[in-house]
Amino acid sequence: MIxxxxxxxxxxxxxxxxxxxxxxxxxxxxxxxxxxxxxxxxAQVVRRAxxxxxxxxxxxxxxxxxxxxxxxxxHTSGQSIFGQKAELSGINLYVRLNVNRVMAAESMILDAxxxxxxxxxxxxxxxxxxxxxxxxxxxxxxxxxNKFVVKMSAAVSPGISNGWSKTVIISPNAEDDWGxxxxxxxxxxxIGLTPVVGQKVFxxxxxxxxATGETGQEVRGSTICLTDEEAAxxxxxxxxxxxxxxxxxxxxxxxxxIEFTTGAPVIFFDVLSQGMDGVAQSEIYxxxxxPENSRGTVYVLNREKKENSYHIGVLNGVIKETYxxxxxxxxxxxxxxxxxxxxxxxxGILV
Amino acid sequence: MFVSTGNNFGAGQIRxxxxxxxxxxxxNANFSFLTGNPDYQAxxxxxxxVPTMRIDRSVEVGVFVGFRDRRxxxxxxxxxxxCTLARSWIKDSNTICIEKLxxxxxxxxxxxxxxxxYPQLNQGLSDGKQTKNSISLTPLPECCPFNxxxxxxxKEHWVMLLLILGNVPGAISSxxxxxxxxxxxxxxxxxxxxxxxSQQYNGEFNGLSEITIKEGRxxxxxxxxxxxxxxxxxFMVRGDNEGExxxxxxxxxxxERIRYIFDREKQGEWVQPGQFSFELAQGxxxxxxxxxxxxxxxxxxxxxxVETLHPLFPQGRSGVVGRTKDGxxxxxxxxxxxxxxxxxxxxxxxxxxxxxxxxIEVFDTNIYTYNQY
Amino acid sequence: xxxIVGNNFGGNYSSVTLKSVETRFYVVVDGIITVVPSGAAYDAxxxxxxxVEGLxxxxxxxxxxxxxxxxxxxxxxxxxxAWIKNSHTICIEKVxxxxxxxxxxxHLRCLFFPTGYDFCPQYLARNKISLxxxxxxxxxxxxxxxFKEGWMSFYVQFSxxxxxxxxxxxxxxxxxxxxxxxxxxxxVYNEASLESMGSxxxxxxxxxxxxxxxxxxxxxxxxxxxxxxxxxxxxxx
Numbered sequence: 001m002i003x004x005x006x007x008x009x010x011x012x013x014x015x016x017x018x019x020x021x022x023x024x025x026x027x028x029x030x031x032x033x034x035x036x037x038x039x040x041x042x043a044q045v046v047r048r049a050x051x052x053x054x055x056x057x058x059x060x061x062x063x064x065x066x067x068x069x070x071x072x073x074x075h076t077s078g079q080s081i082f083g084q085k086a087e088l089s090g091i092n093l094y095v096r097l098n099v100n101r102v103m104a105a106e107s108m109i110l111d112a113x114x115x116x117x118x119x120x121x122x123x124x125x126x127x128x129x130x131x132x133x134x135x136x137x138x139x140x141x142x143x144x145x146n147k148f149v150v151k152m153s154a155a156v157s158p159g160i161s162n163g164w165s166k167t168v169i170i171s172p173n174a175e176d177d178w179g180x181x182x183x184x185x186x187x188x189x190x191i192g193l194t195p196v197v198g199q200k201v202f203x204x205x206x207x208x209x210x211a212t213g214e215t216g217q218e219v220r221g222s223t224i225c226l227t228d229e230e231a232a233x234x235x236x237x238x239x240x241x242x243x244x245x246x247x248x249x250x251x252x253x254x255x256x257x258i259e260f261t262t263g264a265p266v267i268f269f270d271v272l273s274q275g276m277d278g279v280a281q282s283e284i285y286x287x288x289x290x291p292e293n294s295r296g297t298v299y300v301l302n303r304e305k306k307e308n309s310y311h312i313g314v315l316n317g318v319i320k321e322t323y324x325x326x327x328x329x330x331x332x333x334x335x336x337x338x339x340x341x342x343x344x345x346x347x348g349i350l351v
Numbered sequence: 352m353f354v355s356t357g358n359n360f361g362a363g364q365i366r367x368x369x370x371x372x373x374x375x376x377x378x379n380a381n382f383s384f385l386t387g388n389p390d391y392q393a394x395x396x397x398x399x400x401v402p403t404m405r406i407d408r409s410v411e412v413g414v415f416v417g418f419r420d421r422r423x424x425x426x427x428x429x430x431x432x433x434c435t436l437a438r439s440w441i442k443d444s445n446t447i448c449i450e451k452l453x454x455x456x457x458x459x460x461x462x463x464x465x466x467x468x469y470p471q472l473n474q475g476l477s478d479g480k481q482t483k484n485s486i487s488l489t490p491l492p493e494c495c496p497f498n499x500x501x502x503x504x505x506k507e508h509w510v511m512l513l514l515i516l517g518n519v520p521g522a523i524s525s526x527x528x529x530x531x532x533x534x535x536x537x538x539x540x541x542x543x544x545x546x547x548x549s550q551q552y553n554g555e556f557n558g559l560s561e562i563t564i565k566e567g568r569x570x571x572x573x574x575x576x577x578x579x580x581x582x583x584x585x586f587m588v589r590g591d592n593e594g595e596x597x598x599x600x601x602x603x604x605x606x607e608r609i610r611y612i613f614d615r616e617k618q619g620e621w622v623q624p625g626q627f628s629f630e631l632a633q634g635x636x637x638x639x640x641x642x643x644x645x646x647x648x649x650x651x652x653x654x655x656x657v658e659t660l661h662p663l664f665p666q667g668r669s670g671v672v673g674r675t676k677d678g679x680x681x682x683x684x685x686x687x688x689x690x691x692x693x694x695x696x697x698x699x700x701x702x703x704x705x706x707x708x709x710x711i712e713v714f715d716t717n718i719y720t721y722n723q724y
Numbered sequence: 725x726x727x728i729v730g731n732n733f734g735g736n737y738s739s740v741t742l743k744s745v746e747t748r749f750y751v752v753v754d755g756i757i758t759v760v761p762s763g764a765a766y767d768a769x770x771x772x773x774x775x776v777e778g779l780x781x782x783x784x785x786x787x788x789x790x791x792x793x794x795x796x797x798x799x800x801x802x803x804x805x806a807w808i809k810n811s812h813t814i815c816i817e818k819v820x821x822x823x824x825x826x827x828x829x830x831h832l833r834c835l836f837f838p839t840g841y842d843f844c845p846q847y848l849a850r851n852k853i854s855l856x857x858x859x860x861x862x863x864x865x866x867x868x869x870x871f872k873e874g875w876m877s878f879y880v881q882f883s884x885x886x887x888x889x890x891x892x893x894x895x896x897x898x899x900x901x902x903x904x905x906x907x908x909x910x911x912v913y914n915e916a917s918l919e920s921m922g923s924x925x926x927x928x929x930x931x932x933x934x935x936x937x938x939x940x941x942x943x944x945x946x947x948x949x950x951x952x953x954x955x956x957x958x959x960x961x
Binding site: 421426429529598600601602603607610631632634635637639641649650663665667668669670671672673674678679681682683685713716717718722 | 788821834843844849923
């Protein structure tokens with residue numbers, strides 16, 4: 001896939017390749033059937049340059065610092081630190097940890113950490129790839145400073161069984177959004193090609209402790225590129241969430257994050273309401289239906305967001321489909337003092 | 352029930368009641384701390400360390416943060432306590448975070464009330480509509496019924512309680528409230544913040560009172576700017592009450608009791624020793640005087656300076672009867688408290704009817720009346 | 725009303741009821757019992773305990789109750805510590821030196837309440853009283869009374885009270901005392917020759933604006949040099 005302005009790639013010749021052009025998000029996208037081998041990605045170029053610089057920097061360490069790295073290496077094994085068996089020397093450990101840190105946009109560490117802890121293995125439930133979507137779901141969350149590293153290949157023939165050597169780092173430091181990671185933009189930018197429906201994408205994921213650079217066991221997988229419609233159906237049905245992107249005209253909120261899929265008998269709110277002139281009311285209209293069994297009255301806390309004014313109250317919000325088929329949530333004051341603008345946040349109970 | 356293992360803002364040990372589901376928590380805790388301590392000053396976010404919880408993160412929910420401000424005003428002690436909300440979240444399985452509010456920076460002591468449900472996201476569709484119970488009170492209180500939006504939701508392990516005040520008739524608005532709430536589970540108990548309206552001295556906050564929920568009853572001893580729409584909003588844990596004593600009528604923290612304590616060993620020509628306390632209590636402004644002192648002789652005051660003026664201890668007078676320490680003779684001890692807010696000055700001038708240098712023991716109670724000058 | 729249903733010192737109070745006014749925050753009690761300080765039960769009791777019915781308050785701070793007796797024609801008064809131990813027990817201290825008496829009275833007439841509960845006080849001004857046509861030799865130096873519906877706290881000090889005739893009843897007329905304020909009070913005085921078991925007192929009766937002694941005060945009353953005082957809690961009939 002080539003985005004205009006283009007990133008150069010090789011191996012493209014004549015009519016043997018199939019090129020189509022599409023508009024995605026206002027950009028013109030050309031897609032090709034296969035990814036040329038033997039080429040270096042920009043991501044790989046950056047990584048190799050860092051490793052060289054980091055390796056050279058080891059010689060600038062003091063004797064005490066080098067000794068500390070050697071000692072640490074003796075007490076650790078590659079399996080536990082990088083998920084792979086290997087003998088480690090002090091310089092190996094220094095380079096690998098710092099390469100990982102730099103990749104995660106962290107600064108280098110010159111002093112060896114006191115100790116290293118094993119990083120958990122990664123797991124996820126679903127990886128969905130389509131020409132306009134690359135989404136992971138059900139990522140088993142690990143707390144900071146762990147971040148999710150995702151390596152993926154371009155789409156290749158479904159007949160290829162081992163394409164993990166072709167994976168490149170799509171994201172060195174993803175933070176999952178409650179088990180989800182949307183890597184569409186990063187994939188597009190890194191790979192430079194649109195996945196083709198029916199083709200296979202290889203995946204490797206692992207967690208990295210960005211404070212030390214340690215990485216966990218790599219987990220490998222693959223997925224077949226779906227059509228956009230198939231992908232949307234698979235992804236969209238699992239999470240009932242409404243954000244600014246879903247707001248329709250008439251909404252009097254400027255920030256919106258409402259989610260029904262808490263797994264608890266409450267609805268989550270994090271909304272910034274601007275209120276309305278002359279009416280103590282706040283209205284939200286969204287372009288997709290509310291979930292089943294979610295029509296009713298919700299009670300949730302509100303805090304005024306104004307300089308020198310911190311009044312609080314309870315709002316009651318009526319969630320429904322209006323007579324003219326709008327999906328609405330209209331909030332009125334139920335208790336306390338409702339100032340505007342107001343932050344509507346926390347767990348709301350629906351009755 | 353669990354107790355915290357530490358915190359980064361100088362509070363003591365914090366006791367939590369909890370219900371820990373697979374993907375959410377309900378937590379209840381009340382605690383206070385002084386903001387002048389260096390840990391609080393240095394903290395950007397208030398963090399409480401706890402034993403490992405069942406979930407390792409949550410979204411942000413609201414907890415109540417309040418302060419005390421009680422002053423003498425127009426011949427009464429008036430409560431100007433205030434409150435607002437702070438965001439709180441589970442940071443990891445051993446850490447509960449609370450937003451540090453810049454608006455509270457000038458308050459000497461903060462009171463935190465946690466009665467919240469901490470959910471996660473992307474855990475599957477919620478249960479949907481819950482069954483609500485309306486509020487029916489027995490007996491119907493002298494004043495202040497809760498309005499029709501008030502309700503509670505009963506779940507197996509917790510109760511969500513929403514109490515919203517209806518009309519408050521002024522004539523009886525100073526009466527204590529208490530009543531049973533029909534069908535409210537008896538295994539929830541605790542002190543909840545009751546958030547009122549704006550107020551004269553802390554107008555940027557809501558007024559703050561407290562109500563006690565215990566054995567299916569609510570009770571409230573005093574009010575702060577309570578008016579139509581004042582409310583309590585709480586997720587309360589069921590059970591998990593072992594070892595927890597909840598007074599129907601809340602106690603003052605020790606350092607807030609309306610009390611003066613004197614401990615003076617020195618005896619000079621006209622300076623008498625004494626170890627005694629006298630304290631005001633609810634009702635009519637009642638005085639309890641306990642301790643002993645030396646008499647300066649009939650008509651001679653024995654002045655004790657008040658170092659820290661209690662904002663609610665008014666000028667006034669009372670009389671208590673005492674007994675000689677080495678015998679059973681009686682003396683009357685007249686307590687006259689003189690205070691001034693400008694400048695901040697207070698002095699207790701007790702005068703005893705016994706001969707000079709007689710040691711008198713007092714363990715008496717009486718009315719304390721207000722003298723306005 | 726509180727009913728005494730038992731005690732730990734051998735007393736018999738089956739016919740005794742104590743007047744009471746009870747609110748959530750305080751209890752006013754008014755009643756008199758006679759104690760015979762002899763017998764094994766009295767000797768064994770460290771603290772005198774009255775078992776009562778009708779009390780709701782679970783505990784209180786100590787308050788002072790008067791003990792009175794008469795020895796060789798002289799009336800003596802002292803105080804003992806009293807407190808509510810639980811919702812069915814009132815405790816009274818045993819006072820040294822009074823255990824050898826044939827009998828004495830405990831005037832359970834006091835305010836019981838607990839301290840430490842959070843509240844926001846309502847201030848009350850006193851009901852200012854004064855002497856009407858003060859007789860010669862009587863000077864009320866201060867007063868701090870509060871007349872409530874059904875009971876009162878009565879506190880006055882006299883810088884001097886010389887009875888014109890110590891063999892006659894004492895009589896004062898007061899201003900601003902409500903008509904219904906009535907009950908018995910103790911006028912306390914100290915005189916050097918009194919035994920160490922207590923102070924002297926003159927029993928008084930208040931009936932609205934009239935304050936009259938029940939008997940003549942006697943000569944020691946006039947010899948007493950310190951301030952005489954009345955401090956009493958009374959529930960009206």
